[in-house]
Structures are given as structure tokens and as C-alpha cells.
Amino acid sequence: MLRNQITLLLILITLFSCKDEPAYDGFIIKGEIDASNNNKKVKLISLNTNKEVVLDSTTIENGALNLKGKVEATDLYYLAVDGIPGFMPIMLKNEEVSIKLNSDKIEKSVITGSKENDLLKIYQEDSEDLKMKNAQFGQQYKTANSKGDTVKMDQIKSEFTKIIEETHAKHLELVKNNTDLVTSAAILVNILLAKGINKTEAENIFNTFSQEVISSKFGKAISENLTKATTDIGSMAPNFSAPNPEGKLVSLEDIKGKVTIIDFWAAWCGPCRKENPNVVKVYEKYHDKGLEIIGVSLDGTPNQKDAKGAWVEAIKKDNLTWHQVSNLNYFNDPIAKLYSIQSIPATYILDSQGVIVAKNLRGNALEAKIAELLN
DSSP, X not given: OHHXXXXXXXXXXXXXXXXXXXXXXXXXXXXXXXXXXXXXXXEEXXXXXXXXXXXXXXXXXXXXXXXXXXOSSOEEEEEEETTSOSOEEEEEOSSEEEEEOOSXXXXXXXXXXXXXXXXXXXXXXXXXXXXXXXXXHHXXXXXXXXXXXXHHHHHHHXXXXXXXXXXXXXXXXXXXTXXXXXXXXXHHHHHHHTTSSOHHHHHHHHTTSOHHHHHSHHHHHHHHHHHSOOOSXXXXXXXXXXXOTTSOEEEHHHHOOSEEEEEEEOXXXXXXXXXXXXXXXXXXXXXGGTEEEEEEEOOOOTTOSSHXXXXXXXXXXXXXXXXXXXXXXXXXXHHHHHTTOOSSSEEEEEOTTSBEXXXXXXXHHHHXXXXXXHO
């Protein structure tokens, strides 16, 4: 009887000792670095908020380090090593990866065991190359400009634009071939924001992404951008309304003519005020032929004691007899945000259907375009 009990106990011990350990369901980063960095602290951080958030940290021992934890979704994080400038970007998901850290230039470190970071590395290297070329072309452009060599300036702009377009095309091909990687969404949103792809093309690619990619932070950023009103040439101008100086709401839809100019300006804006006489001339010449203008003032700076007074005085002084509206809220104006206005003066020219056919034209170029549309 005792022998049977001992045999059963041995079987149970064997079964339990042979049972597999549960798989770790978080991330593991196994790193190596030159041993001269021993005792330095390594941090894995998030920079998504205004403050640094540390996911994990460790100390280098015998040229090795280990970081671990768990993330809710694949996202971009950064490795930082005390005494080494900069950060090493890493697309982090719950998987095990290895990293060979570069002591001289941390962003040159090499990550293995991750398709996300293989793609990120290609994008990083291309972006760094583009940055260097931008500096080179920028210096050439500056030299040509100092000599007044407009032919050379145009040539430089054309060559650099071609390089950018080729780089975007390469990255878009990579994105199309890796629709299950969150890094693809990060690349696509950057190209979209740089206007390297139109919204229709971006949406077509976005719709091929896996659900994980669509649900990622970068996927959500693409979705948000695609649903925003577009102000690209060839798109319908988003409608808006705002109060005129008398407080009455005026909408773009109500005042559109055969051709309509949306003119973003302000009383405090010197270049705007210098351009106003030209706009007056164009309006007086073509209003009877169907030209309408709606001025959107971005007055309301913290330095203006009486923003409305300054706005109304500028309208009268500059003889701006067309429709004028303003929320008197500076660049926080909802119309300025709708049209992504970063600086003024800024103009949008619409045809009779409300389609944007040109933008940011001034002087003779503005008059020539209006003449082309109305004569």
C-alpha cells in the first residue's frame, strides 16, 4: 500500500514538474551595449503627453539590460540611456525583441525580432536622408537667391519636390504591402499631413488596414483627418457663418457669386493692409460681373484693447465694401481652424459651384485669376 502511494506521489511530481510555464503576455526588450556604459540607467518612456511617462527602467550590467511590461496597444515609445544624447524610437507591442544599442548615436541602434521596427527603421533612414538633402538644397537655394538667379531657384525647387514625391511613393508602396502593421498607419498619417497624398487615395489605403491598425492611435488620427473638411484645390469650400460688424450672422452659402473670394485678414496685419488696395481694385472692377468677397477678420489678439473697434475702423479706412465677418478670436477663430489658416493674408477663390479653384493669390496674380474666371 505504501509503495503504491509513493509511486502515485512520484507520478504527480513528474507531471507538475513537466508542465509548461505560462507564456509571458507582455513585452520583453533584451538589450546589449558596450560595457563602458555599465551602471548607467536605461528608461523606456512615452512622450505622448506633455510630461515624460516611464514604462520601465533598469541599470546596465555587464553590457546587458532587460526591460519588460505590458502595453494595451501597439504604440511608439522611446529608449533613453543616461549620458547618451537623444532617444531611440521603438514601436512597442507585447512581444520579445532584441536591441543592440549604439553608444555614440542612440537613434542608430538596431532592433531585431520585430516587423514593426523593421519598417520603422526604413522610414527613419529615408527621413534622415531627406532631412540632409533638404539642408543641402536649402543652402543652394539661398546662394541662388542671393545672386538673383531665379532660373536656378526654380530648378532647385523642382529637383527637391521630385525627391519628396519619389520618397512618398516608396513609403506608400511599403504601407500597401504591410497593412497589418501599426507603423504603416504612422507613416500614412505623416504623408497625409504633408499633403503627399489626397484624401481619396489615403482612404482607399486606410480601408485595407487590419482592425488592430485602424484602432491604433495612428489609425484614429488618419480617420479624424479624413473626416475633416478639406480645403484642397478641387474640393468644395466648407460652409461657415459668423457675425458681421452689426452682429448679424452672414454665411458663405448666402453670399456666393459667380466667383467668390474668401479673404482672411486682420486690422493688425501689415501685409494684409498693404494688399487691401489691390483687393479693392479687383472688387470694383469685377463685382458687377459676379465677383463676391467675404472678409474673415482674425482680430482679437490679447494686445488689442478694442478688437472690434480696430476691425471696424480698418474696414472703413481701407474702403472694404464687401461682406465682413469675425468672431474676434484671433487664430482660434473656428473659420480659421476650419480652413487650417496658419498665417495671413490668406485667400481662397471659389467658382460658381463653391469649388476651390485657387488660393493665396495676391496682386496681379489675383486679378489675372479673377479675369480668367469672369471674362
